[in-house]
Amino acid sequence: MDFDILNDPEDDNDDWLSSLRSESEFTEGDASGSESEEDTPDWLSNIREAESQEKPISSGDSGIDVDDWLSNIREQEAQSQDSSGGDSSDFLDRIQDLQAKESAPKPAGKDWLSGLESDQNQSEEGFEFNFDKPQEPGAFSLDLGGKSGDSEFDDFQFQGDTPGEGGGAFSLNLGGKSGEGEFDDFQFQGDTSGEAGGAFSLNLGGESGEGEFDDFQFQSDTPGEGGAAFSLNLGGDAEDSEFDDFQLQSESPGEAGGAFSLDLGGKSGDSEFDDFHLQSESPEEAGGAFSLDLGGKSGDSEFDDFHFQSESPEEAGGAFSLDLGGETGDSEFDLNLGSSAADDPLADLPFQELSSIGESDDFSSGSLNAADAGESDFDFQMPDPGEIDLSGGGSLFEGLDESLFEGIGDAPLEMDEPPFQSEADPIKAEDSLEDSGWLGAFQDDPEPSSGGLAGTADPFMAAEKEPFEIEQSLPAVSQPVQAAGPAPETASLPGWLSDLQDSAPDLGISTDAPGMPAVFKSEAAPVEDIDASAFLNPVDLPDWLSESGAAALIHSEQTPQKPDLQVEGGDISRAELPSWLQAMRPTEDSADGGIASKILSPAKYADSGIEETVGPLAGLYDVLPAEPDVAQFGESHPHSFGDLIVTETQVKHIEMLQEMIGGEDVAVPVQRRKLMLPQQILRWVITALLYAVIFLPVMIGSRSTGFPAFESKPEEVVAATNLVNSIQPGQPVLVAFEYRPGLSGELEAASVGMIDNLISRGANLVIISTQPTGPGLAENFLSKYQSHHVHITNKLYKDMGYVSGGSAALLNFAANPRSTVPLANVDGVNPWDATPLNTIQTIRNFAMVIVITDDSDIARSWVEQVQPKLVDPADPSLNTPMIMVISAQAEPLVRPYFETVPRQIAGLISGIKGGALYETGINERLARDYWDSYKVGIALTILIIVSGSLYYFSRAILTRQKKNEGTK
Amino acid sequence: MLKNLISHFKHSPISTFVAIASGVIVLATYILPLESLRSLILSWVVIASAAALLVGAVNLLSVHINKLSTTTGNSLYSSSLIISMILTFTVAFLPGNVDQWIFRYVQIPVESSLMAVLAVTLTYAAARLLGRRTDIYSIIFVASLILTLISSGGFIGGGFTWLKTMAGAGGRGIIIGVGLGTVTTGLRVLLGSDRPYSG
DSSP states (O other): OOOGGGOOTTSOTHHHHHHHHHHHTOOTTOOSOOGGGGTSOHHHHHHHHHHHTTOOOOTTGGGOOOOHHHHHHHHHHHHHHHHHOSOTTOHHHHHHHHHHHHHSOOOOSOGGGTTOOSSOBOOSTTOEEEEEOOSSOOOEEEEEOSBOTTOBOTTOEEEEEOOSSSOOOEEEEEOBBOTTOBOTTOEEEEEOOOSSOOOEEEEEOBBOTTOBOTTOEEEEEOOOSSOOOEEEEEOBBOTTOBOTTOEEEEEOOOSSOOOEEEEEOBBOTTOBOTTOEEEEEOOOSSOOOEEEEEOBBOTTOBOTTOEEEEEOOOSSOOOEEEEEOBSOTTOEEEOOSSSOGGGOTTTTSOOOOOOOOOSSOOOSSSEEEOTTOTTOEEEOOOOOTTTOOTTTTOHHHHHHHHHHHTTOSSSOOOTTSOGGGSSSOHHHHHHHHHHHGGGHHHHSOSSOOTTGGGGOOOOOOOOSSSOOOOOOSOHHHHSOOOBSSOOTTOTTOOHHHHHHHHHSOOOSOOOOSTTOOGGGOOOOOOOOBOOGGGOOOGGGOOHHHHHOHHHHTOOSOOOOOOOOOOBTTBOOOOOBOOHHHHHHOOOTTSTTOHHHHHHHOOGGGTTTOOBOOSSTTTTOBSOOOOOTTTSOOOOOOOOOOOSOOOOHHHHHHHHHHHHHHHGGGSOOOOOOOOOOHHHHHHHHHHHHHHHHHHHHHHHHTOOOSOOOOGGGOOHHHHHHHHHHHTOOTTOEEEEEEEOOGGGHHHHHHHHHHHHHHHHHTTOEEEEEESSTTHHHHHHHHHHHHSTTSHHHHTTOSEEEEEOOSTHHHHHHHHHOHHHHSOOOOBTTBOGGGSTTGGGOSSGGGSSEEEEEESOHHHHHHIIIIIGGGGBOSSOTTOBOOEEEEEOGGGHHHHHHHHHSSSOSSSEEEEHHHHHHHHHTTTOOOHHHHHHHHHHHHHHHHHHHHHHHHHHHHHHHHHHHHHHHHHHO | OHHHHHHHHHTSHHHHHHHHHHHHHHHHHHHTTOHHHHHHHHHHHHHHHHHHHHHHHHHHHHHHHHHHHHOOSOOHHHHHHHHHHHHHHHHHTSSSSHHHHHIIIIIHHHHHHHHHHHHHHHHHHHHTHHHHOOSHHHHHHHHHHHHHHHHHHTSSSSTTHHHHHHHHHHHHHHHHHHHHHHHHHHHHHHHTSOOGGGO
16 A cells, blocks of 8 residues: 555655644643634534543544444554554554655565475474475475364464475465364465466365364465466365465466466365455456355355455456355354444445345356355445555545554554465454454455455445445545536535535445346445444544545545445435534635645645645545555556456366477477378389499490590590690699589599690699598599699698689789698708709799689689789780589679680680590590590480479379360 | 676677788788888788687587587487598697598598599589579570580590680689679778677
C-alpha cells in the first residue's frame, strides 16, 4: 500500500494541524474549545472532549453515535499509543514510520525460518528440516510420517528451495495417515521451481482423522514462468480436523498460468477452519486455472473468520473456481472481517447488501458453488476486486487504512508481508489480526497490486434466507459513493458530495450481468449516513476524512454508475450524508470559507489558489496536492473470467504440447533421398562402362587409337615447343606447380613432356609454389616421372617451397625474389649464392617461367602480377617468356592472354590433348599413354550423353502428349 | 575475454583505419617512387598469410575437438580428421620422406578418386538433363557440351577452331567483368564501404 499522499515528507502535514490547533486554541486536555468553538461542529468538540478526558469515544458517549468500528479503532489506538509510547496524536508520523519500514529492505523472506539449521534434527519436537534443493532440475520428494498414528509435528518447519530453472517436480507428503497427528505451528516455506515451472504438490494429513493443524502457515512461491501446477491438499478426509489459524499464501504460477488447486478438508466432517486465511495470486497472464475447494462435504464444518483474497486471472482470463462447502450441511461461513460480529461496529452501518446468488449459481468461469447450502450461513462481504485500489491511490481508502491500523496489534506490521512472515511472532500477528479483524485482511496482502484491496475478493454467496450482513470491511470503500449528481434516494445529498459521487468508482454488487456473481461486480452506492461521531480526533483524521469526509469515501474509479443493488430478500438503503459531513464541505464562496477550508487549508497553500485537477477533489482549491503515485486513479484491472474452463484433461494436453515443443531444439537428421532402382542400375552401368573403357587401355598399354598429325599442332603448342627448344644449357627456368592433387593426373600428363624436354636440354629447374600442396606435388612429379634424369636424382634443382600470400606473394616475389624467399644455408652456403640461383637478382633473370595450374584465377594472378615484371622496361623486346600448362577446364579463360597482342602468355598447353600434341614428334611420354583411354572415354561419354538425352527427351515429349490428350 | 577483445577490435574504427591506410599506401607506391615501402608491406602480407593458415588449421582442430566432446551423435568424421591431422603433423618431424609417402599414397589418390567420381556423376547428370528439364536452354547446353567433347577428343582436326574462338570470346567477357569487379571491390574497401575484415 502506498501512503505517500499521507506521508509526504516535503509537506508539512502538521501545518494544518497546527492551524487547527491555533485556530481553535485547542490543547490537550483543553476541552473548553476556542473562539471558533461555535463554528466547531459538535462531533469535533466531542472528540476533543473525549480525547482530553482520555476516554475513548464509543457509541453512546456524549451522545455521539459513533460506530463500533471507529470506537474499536480508538481503543486500539489508545492501546498502541500506550505501547508505542510515541506521539500518538500524530498519525502522520506513524504513517511515516510505516512507510519507512515499507521502504526498508525486506528481510530475506524466510526470517521465520532463519533459525533452521542445515543439519536435520530428527527429534519430533522442534523438528527441523532444511533442504537446499540442487539447482538442477529434478524431482523433490519428502515423505514424513507415512502412517504416523499419533505423531506430532510440533513446530515443524520446512524450508526448501526447489529446483530453479529446470523446474522439477516438488512433492511433500506429511502425515499420510496421521490419525491424530498434530501439526502445531506447522510452517512451510518453499520456493518451487522458477522458470521452468515444475509441479508442486503438498499433501498434509492425508487421512488426518482428528489431526490438528493449529497455526498452520504455508507460504510457497509456485512456479513462475513455466506455470506448472500447484496443488495443496490439507486434510483429505479431515473429519474432525481443526485448521485453526490456517494461513495460506501462495503465488500461483505467473506468466505461464499453471493450474492452482487447493483442497481443504475434503470430507471435513466437523472440521473447523477458524481464522482461515487464504491469499493467493492466481495466474495472471496466462490465465491458468484456479481451483479452491473448501469443505467438500463439510458437514458441520465451520469456517470462522474465513478470509479469502485472491486475484483471479487477469489478462488471459483463466478459469477461477471456488467451491465452498459443497454439501455444507450446517456449515457456517462467518466471514468476520474484524472482531466478533456482536461487537462489530460496522454491523449497523447501512452497507449495501450484496445480492444473493442463489442456490445453484455457478460462475461460468470462476465458479462459485453454493449448491445445497442447506442452512448454511454465508455472512460475508466481498467488495468488487476491481473497485478498490489501495496501491493505485485510493487516497480515501488508504487513509482509512492507516487510521484504522493505528494501534492495532503489537507493532506495525509490514504491509507487504503476510502475518506469519513478519518478524513479530506470527501468533501475535495473528492475534493482532484477530483483534483488528477485517483490518488484518489488508495486512495479509504483501504486495497489493493494482487490484490492491481489489484482491480482497472474498467469495461470497448470498444467503438463501437472509440478506447479507455486511460486516466490517473498509467501510468507506465498501460503501461506494456516487458522486455523479444526487442519488435518487438522497435528495438531501449535498451537491459537492453528489459531484464526488459521480466521479467515484463503483463499488458494491450488481446482478445485472447474467451468470456473473454479484461479488465480482461493482455498483456504486452513495454513502449517505456516516455518523460524524464516528470520526476520531481531528488530529488523527486522515486526509480523506478531514478534507472532505464524503469525498474521502469516493473510490478511485472515475466511471460513475448509479447503484443498482438488488439484494435478494431486501434492499440496501443508501447511506445518508451526516450533517457534520455536509457542513464540512468546503465551499469556495462561503464567507468563512467553510469550516473545512479553515481547518484544512494550511498556511502554505492559503494563497496559492492551486486547483486540484485529479482525484475526487478535482475542482477544489487549496487542497493538499495529491502525489502522482497516489493520484493515479487508474482503471481497475478488468477481471475477466472469460468462458474458458481448463480441465485436467486439458492441462495434460498442455503438458504434452510443452513436451513436444521442448524437443524442437533437437536436430533431426535429414533422411537421404533414395533413388529408384532403375536409376541406381543405370548409374552403376555408366560407371562400369567408363571405368572399363578408361582403365583397360592403360593397363594393357594400348596405343592403337589415332594420334593427331604433327602439322595439326595448334599455334599455342607450337610456340611453347619453340620456346622450350630455345633454352640453353645451364639457364635457370622457374617452374611453378600451382595445381591441386585432384587434377594431378591431367596436368602431370600434360606437363611431363615439356619438363622432360627442358631437363634434357640442360636447364636448371627452380621450383616454387603459392599453394600449400605445391611442393609436395612437385617432388612427386619429379621423382615419379623425371627420375631418369641425373639433374633430378642428384637434386641439382632448387625447390624454394611454399610462398604464402597468394597474389601479394607473387607481386613481392616478382619484385624481389631474394627477399621474398629467404633460403637457409646449406653446408654453409646460401642457396642464393650458389647455382642456379646465383645469377638471379630479379625475376627477369630467369630464362623462362612455366606455370602449371588447373585454376584460371591462379593463372590470371601470374599473368597480372608477374608477367609485367618479366618485361624489361629499357628494352621491351627483351622479356622473359611465360608458358602455361593448364587444365582443359581453364583454357577458355586463359586463352585470351595468349591471343592478345602483345602476348602475355608466350605458349599454352591445355590438357591431355595439348600434352599429347606437344609430345608428338619429340618424346612420347605419359600423354601418349593416356591418349587411348582419353579418346575412347570421351567417345563413350558423348555416346552416353547423346543416347540418354534422346531417350529422356522423347519420353518427356510422349508424357506431355499423353497429359495433353488426357486433359482433352 | 579473448573473444570479446577480438570482437571489439573487429568492429572498432581502428581496423577500418588500418585497412584503408594500407590500401592507400600500397596504391600510392604505384604512383610515387616508393617501391621499397611496397615491398615491405607485401612482405608483411606474406608473413601474415602464413600465420592465418596456421590459425585456420588450429581452429579446425579445435572445432572438431569440441564437436567430439559435445555431440552425442556420429562423430566418426571428426575423430578421423583429428587423428589424421595429428598423425600427419607428427610424421612431418620424422626423418626421411614419410610425409611424402602420405602425400603420394593417401592425399593424391583420395583427391584424384573424388575427381574421377565427379566425372561419372557429371556424365550421368548430363544424360538425364533433358529428362528433368526439357527446354531450349537445356538442349543448347547439351549440344554445346557434345561439341566441346568432340573437339577435346581430337576426333576432328581443325574443324572446330571457331568453337574455341567463341569460347575465347566468352572468356574475355568474363575476365573483363572480373577485372571490373575487382576494381570496384578494391575501391569499396579503400573507401570503407565494404569491411570484409569486420566479420
